[in-house]
Amino acid sequence: MVKFLKPNKAVIILQGRFAGRKAVIVRAFDDGTRERPYGHCLVAGIAKYPKKVIRKDSAKKTAKKSRVKPFLKLVNYNHIMPTRYTLDVDLKDTVTLDALQSRDKKVSASKETKARFEERFKTGKNRWFFTKLRF
């Protein structure tokens, strides 16, 4: 009886090109819109996970291994699996519906999410979110 598909919830994408990837809900549309008359949400996820960094790595290698490639997508609720984890990143202002309308807006929004994800990964918090789901 508690709504759990809220912004900042970590979910796993189940279908499509990004199946098996982790994502965070930025905005939820429970009742749908006119174009999408079903429950869906705007998610920002990880297309390419950061690689495992070891102590031996030089600074240049660490920087290269800590790169994250994000994706932005509108996903149907049926195609995500919610988890008990949350990710507190403030993506509300950058990842918006109109950012998905045109290619260059999407690229700039992706660059911003990439920066936010990478700085969160470097702090070492939310480690579950940045590890690849093994299946």
Next chain:
Amino acid sequence: MAPVKKSKKNAENINSRLALVMKSGKYTLGYKTVLRTLRGSKAKLIIIANNCPPLRKSEIEYYAMLAKVGVHHFSGNNVDLGTACGKYFRVCCLSIIDPGDSDIIKSIPGEQ
């Protein structure tokens, strides 16, 4: 001897309470609608048959844990659960949205 008697009475209790919910309350039958009611925080109680595939059972239990909704494991398979609902088809899982006149929400999770 007392536990044996209790289990038989429990089965009758659930069946009678379910019949009352079918008559007077709101419910949905089936996996897709169960997940939908859980996502939309409409479900009050989920009942799962005992021959539900374990992956599906875990998935429904996880959703119910996130939504803080009780899950009851029906002591019977999907055929029995369908009969208990008064339907002529199999029901693997069902979601009670509004219990109507029944006290199933208060009594069944309390027993577990």
